[in-house]
Amino acid sequence: MNKLRIYFAISSVVFLFVLAISPLKDFFSEWRGYQLAYNEIIKELPQRIQPVDIGIKQLWVRKLDVVDRCTTCHLGLKEKALVNAKEPFRSHPHIYHDFEEFGCTICHNGQGSATSYKESKGKVKYWDKPIFPREYMEASCGKCHKEQVVIQAPILSLGRKLINEYNCAGCHKLEGRQRQWVPSLNGIGSKVNRSWLVNWLKNPKAYFATAKMPNFQLSDDEANTIADFLMTFKSFSNNAILEPLPSLLIQSSESQTATLVEIGSTRLRESRCISCHPFNGKGGYVATDLGKVASKVNLRWLYNYIKNPKHFQPNVEMPRYRFNNNDLTGVVAYMNSEYVDFDMAEPPSHTPDPLYYEKGLVLVKKYNCRGCHEIENIKNSEELGPDLSFIGSKKLYEIDFGLSGISQSLSSYIFTKLKSPRTFSSKMKMPNYELSDEQAQAIAVALLGNTSEQIPEELKIKPKPASTFTPQGKFGKLVNDLACFGCHTMFGRGRLVATDLTLEASMAKQEWIDHYFKVPYSLRPILTERMPNLFLSDDEIKTLVDYMEKVFIADSLTNDILINEATVAKGKLLYSEKYGCGSCHQINGKGGFVGPTLDKVASRLQPGWILHWLKNPQAYKPESIEPNNNFTDHEAEAITAYLMTLH
Template sequence: MELDKYVGKRNQYQKDIDAMMTDYNRLQARLSTLNPGLIVTSFRNAPVFDFMNPSEKIDQILLPNLFYDHPFKQIPRVDRCRTCHQGIDQKPYMDAPQPFRTHPNLDLYLGSGSPHPLESFGCTTCHAGLDRATSFQNAGHSPRSEEQRKEWEKKYGWHEDHFLETPMHPMNGIEAGCYKCHNASSDVPQAAALNNGRDLIRIYGCFGCHKLPGYENIRKVGPDLSTVSGKLTKEWVRKWLMNPKDFKSEARMPQFWWNSNNSGPQWDKRNAAEINAITEYLWSKSKPKELPAGRTGGNAEAGKQIIESVGCFGCHAIGPIQDVPNQSQTRRRHGFNLANQGSKVSASWIYNWVKDPAQVWPQTKMPSLRLTDDEAANVAAYLSSLKNPEWEAKPLPQVEEPALDEVTLEFLRANSTDIEAREKLKGMNLDQKNLYSGERLIARYGCFGCHTIPGFENAQPIGTELTEAGSKLISQLDFGFLPIEHSRHGWYEQKLKDPRIFDVGRVKRPEELLKMPNFHFADKDVNSITMVLTSLVREPVPLEMRDKTNTAIAEGRQLIAEKNCRGCHLIEGAGGDIRPTFSAQALWPPNLATEGFKTQPLWLHPFLKDPGTVRLRPWLTARMPTFHFTEQQAGTIERYFSAVDKVDYPFISTEIETDAERLRVGADLFAKLQCQSCHPTSNALPPGKAPEDLAPNLMLASQRLRPEWVLRWLQDPQKIFPGTRMPTFFPADAAHPEGVSPFPNILGGDVKAQIRAVRDHLFITVGGGRRSSLTTN
């Protein structure tokens, strides 16, 4: 018997071995067909005989709805990438070496159930490159770095293909392939770097000089200079124009003088003369606005606390912004950096500005924070105390008339002979030369693209149109004498890093020199903007394959970006950049997830128009600003929130069908759950409570919230706002997906009935809401 036991085990092990050997033998047989030997392989792949069963064959995907836009002809795409990338759409090969590795995130890209299935979109639609290529070199792979370039040159003999006009996007610029389809909205899903680039273009005002799609109706980014003499001094403006970053390193104004093509001793006098001429012209056209005398004598320390607490840091910063993601940095730069304001403007001007920005500049984007006179005076005292002593001590270069004569003569020669120009110059005094040259210098450098300047109301942008920058022929880009990669990506990167360096080594007259100023972008910002430029391609995409973002959502996202709402609020999972500046989570501006499903349109509309009339948490120092929304703008935001949450707008019913018994039970549960320990029912701060201990006032619930949202909120707050401090009173588990009540003896422990009872009490008894005509007593 003992022997039989071991014999049985041996037989079982033998069966297991035989089963494994069966798989092994099958795979070996398959391998022998794939590699039958050099002679057989050569024969089966040879011309004429390769029709039988070649081991090397092209794996291609026909994409009849996607085209290349060639001259006089649109050619359908035929992607052959899978010839090498065999496992690209198959999950088992996530850890395989290239080129067999699975594409990342198959649920989003290439998977049959993804929004971008391989059989419909292919590869080159997003990655670019030559669709019909079957070799690493010919496909148009682009290295992401100099190190990778050297590696490819050594391993694959890679080199730049000067004849391929559609090389692949490098992997650090891959999001450029998204925009051709996702161009209906200001935000492209899953494309943080691309979105950051679009935000940077909007903030830095690239559209002021260049025509760019999506930026057609945006206000100029720079301040109105028609009243400049009432705000600044000539000395300050001349220093500022020399190099804005000398005043503060975070300045957004670019540098026009002392760049790659106009630096050196031979340029110092001319640059000083040009700057002075522009300043004199601006002062000659300036008409200062009459403003009330600003209050002085505020408390600087109190002003600092106000700036840190009311919400200024959603759009502004003081000094460098560090250790935050790119897009968060960009949103925090929506407003100008507040550093060194005391060396720029007077306390009186700051007072009027923070008290009511629109009275100073009606077209301003800055909202009103409804500061009291004392608060405004304190803020003015603090900001005017922030100074840059080195800047104030910096001497101005002497302006010499011969240098101004040179500039003036250059402009006179444009429409006259040299002799005539010199005669006209002799008849001009110093003021005339400054005004004449200043006006033409403003036209040359395109200052009116960012600033409102009298005399340039109808001037046209001076920069190259960038609508199809991603399809611009590489042969049309002038690389000068620079040893850089001959590609669009490489040229745009260099142009953004040092716009005028392409003039180096060339002999040109001043009027022939490149004019684009230097923004001194950080490398990460250069990469983001380059990504946007290479995304602007002339490539037809059928309507059925484009992003089908609802018009209401697209318009709402555009306005939200324009007003920088995400600087304070978390919207569609992005934003809330001001949060790290607060000491406690309870002090954060609210998460606006489910805002359309949450709020009643008839409450949200007047709140957006004038948030000062409603204080949900009046004990907080942070406040929703008054943006002075028009009726159309307020409606755009309301429609956006409703469209995102797919709820009815604008007409909804808020009547509650209930009865006296349910209201009684609701009041009992309301007390047992201790709702008022966090939610007060008045605007006063309860004794012994700190602001961070409290949640919104429940007296406004029936006017503000949709009844059905409250039901979902009470059932699982964490599902709506992950991380919320609101406790989950009815936790769910696998056995009880609807939740478990802490009060099993009330309404038989029915969770839905208990939640409804609490909601009804909150709306009817606490909030004074409307009861349905079907309600029984």
């Protein structure tokens, strides 16, 4: 009985101690330690900073219904003086959003309600939103910002651009991403030679380094079978028929060829193919590399294609040059003599499989070639990849890491998948895009932003609806024929390789535009992408100019400028002394090379345009790097007056 009492006494005392542990733990909590340390640290700083009241702090974000307690320990987020302090006291980088308005976890993920380091980072069991690694941080911008380019998030924007460029939407469902135009395979049998096709299928990057087509890692057999299959596609869409080559190209004496080649070389330079097509890596970036094109396609196709590109490849953004027959023959002859791949690899030898058509069809379906290319007898792409609309919310337990041994996180999974798509299992079909680390990172960032998180509609920034500006009539036909949208933007539609033409007629004088079509030149000599000479007829030029004078104009931009000696002198002084315009613009061979030269600017630009442009350049061309000098009206008028004297 005595023994029992002793047991009872001991167990009571132990129980009391055990009960005391919990309040003690509460009192000596981790966050309290940080807060005390913070109060110590700020005492030593020269600046006066409000010490913190001990206690749990939290941000309640009403619109997202989120409570984040990160500020319990991250105490110096708003203190500029703590830029270089140790974590967790360092001040938050200055960003475009106020974190007090949005909370922390909306961007950083992690466990906002937690009050200890480990739990708040969220890398704990049963919390499937661990804190975002910093190099993928911009993915969070993509949760709300659904527009194509987010200026403040360059990596995200790059990723979105790459997703479009590499046409991920061909195989994957991706919200808001459209499939890009890719050459149709109809008629490929009449276009390319078989050896080239096999090499290309085996490794597109070997043909030219910036090829968009990925490497499907095909075996020799597969490549041969697909090539055999594709070579059976001899007829083009729209029943287009290849005209025979001019006799001059087939049989000509050496001297005839020499003259042809010389004409061709001049015309090729005038027509500025290099503005869009790179030649062995040098030149524009819009179209394919032509450096070895003569080893790829046959002459008859080349001749017919340059003559009328859209006839054989509907919707291609290549202008139809108005070459006469002789010039065209010359251009083809020149390309045939110059752009040859002298060391093209011999394709692996093979004996055609009797069942090549059936097997080829199976392979083409398996690798979903239809996802990007149009193929006559395959109506829809069937073998789709996984839906990537909500890939950013994929849970770790849904991912098969295979034997890859990479760190188990969604971001590293996507990164590795992009870098080497078949790491996780050899049965995967995704081709290798041979992306650089930065590209893979950027695409991963863009993908991680596709989450299924519920974000209030009013916080989402939707992409601007794509412009559907389609000019009609004669002008519309010409624009289509000359593929103007391939380089120029008009009313929000088109690329920005060249200038935005929306206000062209308000900007430039009619005579100048007229002349420019006849003899295009570059206003900025350092540019590769220059306006080609399309060899337009006078009638066509008149149509273009007339339309532009009616449509590409804004009445608000007409202004009369008073030109007298005093203002001109003042303008000149402002130009050279006060604002140093000469650091970017050239006049009489003096000045910089960033902006267009201003020689003869008076015969090029409208005075009203110069005036309005000077006051706020970005209002008309947001991408322009011209500084906004906040000119007063008088100053702007004076400079305009000075420029208008430069005939």
